[in-house]
Each structure stands twice: as C-alpha cells, then as structure tokens.
Amino acid sequence: MHEEPSAPARTTAPHPPSCPAPPPAGHSATTTERGSFCLARCTCGWAGPARRSRDRARTDAAEHLAAG
Numbered sequence: 001m002h003e004e005p006s007a008p009a010r011t012t013a014p015h016p017p018s019c020p021a022p023p024p025a026g027h028s029a030t031t032t033e034r035g036s037f038c039l040a041r042c043t044c045g046w047a048g049p050a051r052r053s054r055d056r057a058r059t060d061a062a063e064h065l066a067a068g
C-alpha cells in the first residue's frame, strides 16, 4: 500500500457521502440501440430522443456534451 500523489482535482464542492456512484468525469455520452431505434445516453442520466438513425443519436449526444 502506498499513497498516491494528489490528483489534479477540479475545484468543486466536496462530494456528499450519501450520493450514489457519481459519473466518472462529468458527461460521457454513448449511443444505445433499442429495437430499430437508436438513442443517446449519458452517464449523467440524460437520454436523448429515440432516433431512427444512429447518426442522429450521435448528433444528440454531441450536442448534449457541447451544452453540458
């Protein structure tokens, strides 16, 4: 066992101990297929509308990341 050097943490408020598993680093959006549809989902809990094309879902994810 050894001490790790202090990581360059963001200057955010300390995490409340009661909070469940936080997202690893802000937003991480991926696309998920659901039947014949595809939708974007993010680790923050956000989900985009169901799209008929994966390209659209990826655009939704990109827009969410850009806005987030």
Ligand SMILES: [Zn+2]
Residues within 6 Å of the ligand: 026, 027, 028, 042, 043, 044, 045, 046, 064, 068
């Ligand atoms: Zn997000």
